[in-house]
Amino acid sequence: MLHPAxxxxxxxxxxxxxxxxxxxxxxxxxxxxxxxxxxxxxxPSVQDRDESGTNFxxxxxxxxxxVVTLAALTLYGxxxxxxxxxxAAHDLVTVQADARQWAWTFRYGESRVxxxxxxxxxxxxxxxxxxxxxxxxxxxxxxxxxxxxxDAIPGHVNVLRIEAARPGTYDGxxxxxxxxxxxxxxFTVEAHDAASWATFLAEGTx
Amino acid sequence: MTxxxxxxxxxxxxxxxxLHRGLAxxxxxxxxxxxxxxxxxxxxxxxxxxxxxxxFFVIGGILAMLIRAQLASPDSAFMEPQVYNQIFxxxxxxxxxxxxxxxxxxxxxxxxxxxxxxxxxxxxxxGAYGLWVYxxxxxxxxxxxxxxxxxxxxxxxxxxxxxxxxxPGIGADVWLLGITSIEVSAxxxxxEVIVTVLRYRAAGMSxxxxxxxxxxxxxxxxxxxxxxxxxILGSLLLEVERALNWPFFQVENGGDPCxxxxxxxxxxxxxxxxxxxxxxx
Numbered sequence: 001m002l003h004p005a006x007x008x009x010x011x012x013x014x015x016x017x018x019x020x021x022x023x024x025x026x027x028x029x030x031x032x033x034x035x036x037x038x039x040x041x042x043x044p045s046v047q048d049r050d051e052s053g054t055n056f057x058x059x060x061x062x063x064x065x066x067v068v069t070l071a072a073l074t075l076y077g078x079x080x081x082x083x084x085x086x087x088a089a090h091d092l093v094t095v096q097a098d099a100r101q102w103a104w105t106f107r108y109g110e111s112r113v114x115x116x117x118x119x120x121x122x123x124x125x126x127x128x129x130x131x132x133x134x135x136x137x138x139x140x141x142x143x144x145x146x147x148x149x150x151d152a153i154p155g156h157v158n159v160l161r162i163e164a165a166r167p168g169t170y171d172g173x174x175x176x177x178x179x180x181x182x183x184x185x186x187f188t189v190e191a192h193d194a195a196s197w198a199t200f201l202a203e204g205t206x
Numbered sequence: 207m208t209x210x211x212x213x214x215x216x217x218x219x220x221x222x223x224x225l226h227r228g229l230a231x232x233x234x235x236x237x238x239x240x241x242x243x244x245x246x247x248x249x250x251x252x253x254x255x256x257x258x259x260x261x262f263f264v265i266g267g268i269l270a271m272l273i274r275a276q277l278a279s280p281d282s283a284f285m286e287p288q289v290y291n292q293i294f295x296x297x298x299x300x301x302x303x304x305x306x307x308x309x310x311x312x313x314x315x316x317x318x319x320x321x322x323x324x325x326x327x328x329x330x331x332x333g334a335y336g337l338w339v340y341x342x343x344x345x346x347x348x349x350x351x352x353x354x355x356x357x358x359x360x361x362x363x364x365x366x367x368x369x370x371x372x373x374p375g376i377g378a379d380v381w382l383l384g385i386t387s388i389e390v391s392a393x394x395x396x397x398e399v400i401v402t403v404l405r406y407r408a409a410g411m412s413x414x415x416x417x418x419x420x421x422x423x424x425x426x427x428x429x430x431x432x433x434x435x436x437x438i439l440g441s442l443l444l445e446v447e448r449a450l451n452w453p454f455f456q457v458e459n460g461g462d463p464c465x466x467x468x469x470x471x472x473x474x475x476x477x478x479x480x481x482x483x484x485x486x487x
Binding site: 156 | 287288291358359360364366367372457461462463464
């Protein structure tokens with residue numbers, strides 16, 4: 001359903017499914033308790049001063065249960081987040097993304113002279129660091145099928161790791177409101193196989 | 207009151223009336239119409255607060271319907287883009303600052319004294335101040351919108367989009383001053399609630415025996431008190447930049463956009479902009 005097309009997007013989609021499953025399980029558990037309480041047979045002889053009941057409901061389910069589940073999900077989230085960090089990698093490609101109202105410029109290579117407008121070219125199957133910045137207001141770089149979002153902030157360079165498992169075209173958009181032309185502030189990512197990536201680089205340096 | 211002399215049995219009614227009048231002189235509101243404007247009684251203030259917040263809620267709801275009318279069909283010609291940007295900015299602003307927070311404050315003003323067993327809140331005049339500052343700020347923002355002068359940069363108002371270069375005109379300035387007034391009102395109410403809960407409970411009501419509503423409102427007030435001052439600072443920095451051209455957020459003049467988005471991100475929005483902004487040395 002989420003249709004991830006790269007390792008970062010896979011990690012995020014895995015987190016999404018785990019959170020959904022855990023949230024659903026907790027919701028059903030709480031609803032079951034609620035209905036059990038609503039339809040409990042009336043029994044006036046039972047005293048509410050049962051100490052063991054207090055321990056179980058207040059300290060166990062009231063405090064212990066949320067602490068344990070939230071801690072577990074937080075640790076899992078941190079573990080997933082670590083997989084998204086742009087660590088040093090073999091075969092790394094670095095590109096530069098400059099956002100402005102309302103267009104994207106992408107630059108390649110050491111000299112940065114090779115540039116494209118609105119289309120980001122990357123090699124498929126290789127990790128790519130996108131160095132994101134902005135020349136006017138805050139924008140946000142987001143290719144949903146490849147990775148999460150990262151803001152483009154004037155005066156800062158934020159690095160996002162993306163990777164496309166297979167060659168293809170992936171839609172991207174800004175996800176930070178930027179004024180009148182925000183709706184059209186979109187771009188595409190073109191993931192090349194090795195041969196056409198080499199061709200792209202060769203054309204650019206001519 | 208406790209060391210008043212025991213009343214003679216023959217005149218209990220006259221004594222009770224005298225005591226009542228003495229109390230009403232101190233605690234009662236002016237019974238005439240102008241009493242609504244001079245009152246410092248928590249019930250009156252809470253009622254006016256509730257009515258005003260509900261009115262703003264209706265306005266915010268109408269704005270939401272306008273947004274939905276625009277989005278009902280693709281490429282709809284219902285609103286111009288600049289009008290739509292104003293409407294959705296104002297919808298977020300009204301619902302958050304003019305309705306949600308003040309409505310909670312109104313409820314606490316109305317309910318808290320009764321629950322704690324105290325006659326009034328700790329600082330009645332501070333409560334009245336908060337109400338009128340809120341009415342002033344909220345009305346200014348709404349009137350500006352009716353004149354077509356609302357800001358169109360999104361209700362979070364991140365610079366540099368909300369800076370003078372990208373949001374020219376007076377809309378953002380009215381917004382900043384109006385919303386800052388409402389934040390001042392929220393801080394006043396938060397102080398009032400915290401002091402009332404901690405110092406004005408009925409005899410024998412320990413914190414552990416306090417109604418859960420009072421606990422809830424105490425925690426929210428502490429959160430408002432810690433989160434709103436940075437937000438006011440962010441608004442003031444942005445207004446000083448807009449009015450006096452001090453470049454707090456302009457990179458080309460040595461500023462930094464993260465200076466402000468961290469301030470405004472602090473309290474009202476879970477947006478992760480601050481996490482995308484590494485600390486600078």
